Structure formats: structure tokens, C-alpha cells
Amino acid sequence: MSRSISVIIVTWDALKHLKTFLPSVTNTRYEDFEIIIADNASTDDSAGWVRTNHPDCRIVTFPRNYGYCGGNNRAVDHANGEILLFLNNDVEVQPDWLQHIDKVFEDPAVAAAQPKILSYKDREKFEYAGAAGGFLDKMGYPFCRGRVFDTVEADTGQYDDPVPLFWASGAAFAIRKDIFLELDRFDEDFKFHMEEIDLCWRLLNRGYTIGFAPKSRVYHLGGGSLPMDSSRKTFFNFRNSLFMLWKNASDEWLKNNFFLRLCLDGLAFIYAFMKANPGDAKAIFKAHLHFYSSWRSVHMKRKKLQGKRKFDGEPEQMVDTWIIRDYFLKRKKTYQEIIKSVTKSG
Numbered sequence: 001m002s003r004s005i006s007v008i009i010v011t012w013d014a015l016k017h018l019k020t021f022l023p024s025v026t027n028t029r030y031e032d033f034e035i036i037i038a039d040n041a042s043t044d045d046s047a048g049w050v051r052t053n054h055p056d057c058r059i060v061t062f063p064r065n066y067g068y069c070g071g072n073n074r075a076v077d078h079a080n081g082e083i084l085l086f087l088n089n090d091v092e093v094q095p096d097w098l099q100h101i102d103k104v105f106e107d108p109a110v111a112a113a114q115p116k117i118l119s120y121k122d123r124e125k126f127e128y129a130g131a132a133g134g135f136l137d138k139m140g141y142p143f144c145r146g147r148v149f150d151t152v153e154a155d156t157g158q159y160d161d162p163v164p165l166f167w168a169s170g171a172a173f174a175i176r177k178d179i180f181l182e183l184d185r186f187d188e189d190f191k192f193h194m195e196e197i198d199l200c201w202r203l204l205n206r207g208y209t210i211g212f213a214p215k216s217r218v219y220h221l222g223g224g225s226l227p228m229d230s231s232r233k234t235f236f237n238f239r240n241s242l243f244m245l246w247k248n249a250s251d252e253w254l255k256n257n258f259f260l261r262l263c264l265d266g267l268a269f270i271y272a273f274m275k276a277n278p279g280d281a282k283a284i285f286k287a288h289l290h291f292y293s294s295w296r297s298v299h300m301k302r303k304k305l306q307g308k309r310k311f312d313g314e315p316e317q318m319v320d321t322w323i324i325r326d327y328f329l330k331r332k333k334t335y336q337e338i339i340k341s342v343t344k345s346g
Contacts, residue, residue, distance in 0.1 A: 002102050004032040006081030006177070010071035011089045012040035015049055017221070021092050026054050030098040034058060038075035040065040068170065069186040069195050076180065085174040090221035092120060093172075100216035101174050104162070111208035112175040112200060114168035115216035118155060125154050127220040130169025132159035133212045134197065135335075137323040138314075139261055140245045142167065142197055145335040149327055153334055160214040166317035168210050170196035171220050179208065187243075187301075189294070193236040194244055201248040204317065207310035231279035238265060239287035246295070247302050250313050262288075264324070 007025060011018060018037075025035055035057040039047045041064045050057050060078050062071065072086050083105060085098070097115055104113040117130040126132060131146030131153075145159040146152065168174070173196050183202050186195045200210055242265075245258065265284060272280040291298070321342045326332040332341060 002031050003083050003105055004081040005030065005083045005085055005098055006034050006036060006079035007085045007087055008036045008038060008072055008075045008079060009087050009089050010038045010040060010068055010075065011042060011046055012065050013042045013044045014089050015044040015046045017089045018046055018050065021090055022054060024092045026056065027095055028093060028098055029095045033098055034080060036060060036075055036078055038071045040071045067191050069188045069190055073185040073188065076185065079177065082177055083174055084177050084180055086170060088171045088220065091172055092219040094217050097216045097218060100213045104211040104213045109209045110211040111179045111203045112168050112173065113211035113213055114174065115172050115213050115218050117169055117171055118217060118219050120219040120221040123219060125152055127222055128152060129171050129220060129222055133165040134167040134169060135317060135319050136166050137319050137321055139257060139264065139322055140241065141323045143323050148323065148333060148335060148338065151333040158336065162212045162214060164317055165210040165212055166315065167197040167200035172218050190240045190243065191236065193233065194240040198244045198247065201244065202305060204315040205248060205309045231283040234280045234283040235287050238284050239290050242291040243298055246298050247305055253314055
């Protein structure tokens with residue numbers, strides 16, 4: 001028996017995206033699903049256009065822009081589905097995408113999942129934000145099957161095996177509603193970027209697994225809220241990474257690796273400065289200042305979360321390698337090359 005699914009699309013002044021991408025979502029072929037448009041106080045009449053052109057969608061309007069985390073968190077209170085699927089407003093889907101997502105949740109241990117995420121602009125390639133599922137290296141740096149740093153692979157079926165993931169992409173993120181509520185939703189202090197990795201790490205620490213649905217294919221435009229070359233993105237990248245690590249890593253990991261991670265961030269600051277990129281250098285510096293000033297509140301979250309861990313150490317989905325060394329020094333540009341070297345050394 002299929003599970004009911006609530007597709008939640010948060011939007012803010014993105015009527016152009018809704019006109020382009022929402023029709024594919026409304027054409028989904030699935031027995032029991034609803035579409036909720038969570039409007040973060042748009043001024044472009046997004047809600048009016050949806051009411052006129054897609055009356056089957058439910059519209060929830062908010063008095064201000066709560067961002068990705070806040071908008072999704074508040075929209076969940078209006079959702080009826082057993083499964084929540086947080087979908088970016090710039091994603092095109094195939095008609096059968098939810099059927100394949102539903103199959104992943106036949107395993108009761110699976111708490112969250114993602115589809116295969118391909119590029120809307122180059123449909124034979126993976127998309128940067130998620131690709132065929134995400135992992136972390138042992139220093140806490142994220143990467144994907146199909147995308148490592150700026151190297152994005154063509155999809156030739158090389159990642160069609162439904163392996164357990166470390167994290168699922170927020171561009172098309174499915175999770176059981178009861179577990180999402182049990183984990184206190186997305187952490188709104190993240191605002192943008194890495195909030196889904198933080199949530200997935202919390203899931204893993206409680207013994208759940210994160211699945212991948214390779215037959216569910218979606219096409220993501222990407223780069224909407226935080227462009228790739230944005231110093232603002234750099235700020236959230238570095239700050240939220242520190243938030244995530246301090247909240248979720250084991251005591252042993254923090255003892256052995258956190259100072260080294262701070263040093264690596266320092267090297268990134270020096271590199272940006274030497275490359276005459278003052279915007280990124282300033283963003284990295286501000287990210288660390290904000291983390292240190294927020295440490296007390298982040299540590300309080302850590303104490304609460306660590307008391308609910310099901311095991312010591314890190315999840316087995318953390319890849320035992322240094323992705324920076326593999327990519328820049330050893331010139332291993334793909335997940336397959338990296339994981340092959342890890343398997344040999346193990």
C-alpha cells in the first residue's frame with residue numbers, strides 16, 4: 001500500500017519558476033499526494049497565479065520571508081501526508097517520480113530519501129546540489145556521488161545502486177513526517193545551506209538510514225537563492241559547517257579533528273586572500289566570528305542531541321578519507337575514484 005505524500009514547495013518572489021516548473025509537479029501520477037505552496041510573503045502575486053492556474057494546489061501564505069528552513073517548518077503544520085517531500089521551486093519532475101520515492105520507504109528503517117537529481121540545463125549530467133546522494137569525508141566536508149567540488153559527471157547509470165547515504169539533498173528531500181517532528185524539524189539558525197545535512201546527521205545518530213531512489217528522476221535548475229560565486233554562500237557554507245559539526249560529531253571526533261578543521265578553514269581564508277578575493281576572505285572570517293559568538297547556544301543543542309545518540313563514533317556512511325587531499329593532490333575527481341582508493345587502503 002502506497003504512503004500519502006505531501007509535496008511542499010517554498011517560494012518567494014519566484015513566479016517565473018512556478019510558471020516553468022510547477023506544471024510538471026501537478027502532472028505527477030501518484031495515488032495519494034497533495035501539493036502545498038508555502039508563500040514567503042511574495043510581492044509578485046505568486047499565490048494569485050497558483051489559485052487561478054493550479055487550483056488543486058493548497059496555498060499557505062506567511063507574513064514574512066522565513067527562508068527555506070522556516071518556510072518548510074511552518075508549512076509542515078498544514079501537511080496531511082505520511083511522507084513530507086520538500087521540493088525547490090526550480091525543479092522539474094517526471095510523472096512517476098513519487099512512485100519510486102515511495103518504494104524506498106517500504107524499508108521501515110529508512111527515515112529520509114532523495115531522487116536522482118539531474119541538471120535542468122544539461123539533462124545528461126548530474127546537478128551540483130545533490131546528484132546521486134551525499135556523503136561526508138572524515139573531516140566533515142560534503143560531496144556527492146556524481147559531484148565532487150566543481151567536477152560534475154554525466155549520468156551513465158554508474159550510481160544507480162540504491163546505497164545508504166549520509167545526506168539527502170534539500171532540493172528534493174523526502175522524510176517521514178513523524179520523524180521530522182520527532183527531530184524538531186530543520187534548525188532555523190542555519191537559514192540557508194547545509195540544514196538538510198544537519199538533519200540527516202541527526203537521523204543517522206539515532207539509528208535511522210537515508211535512502212536513494214535512482215529511478216526517481218528530477219531536473220534542478222539550481223543557484224536561485226544563493227549563487228555559486230556569492231560571498232553570502234561562502235559565509236553560510238563555513239558557518240553552518242561549524243554549527244553542524246559541533247552539534248552532531250562525536251566527542252572523539254571533536255577531540256581529534258575539530259582544531260585541524262579550524263586550521264583548514266584558516267588555510268581557505270589565506271587562499272582567498274592571496275587570490276585577491278576579499279569577499280570570500282571576509283565571509284570566512286565573519287563565519288568564524290559568528291560561530292564563536294553563537295557557541296553557547298550551539299553547545300546547548302549539542303548536549304540535547306548527544307544524549308539521544310544510539311552509538312559512539314561516527315556513522316558508517318562517513319567516508320574514511322580526506323576529500324581535499326584526494327581531489328586537489330591525488331587528482332581523484334569522481335566519487336568512484338575516491339571510494340576505490342578508500343577500499344584498497346582498507
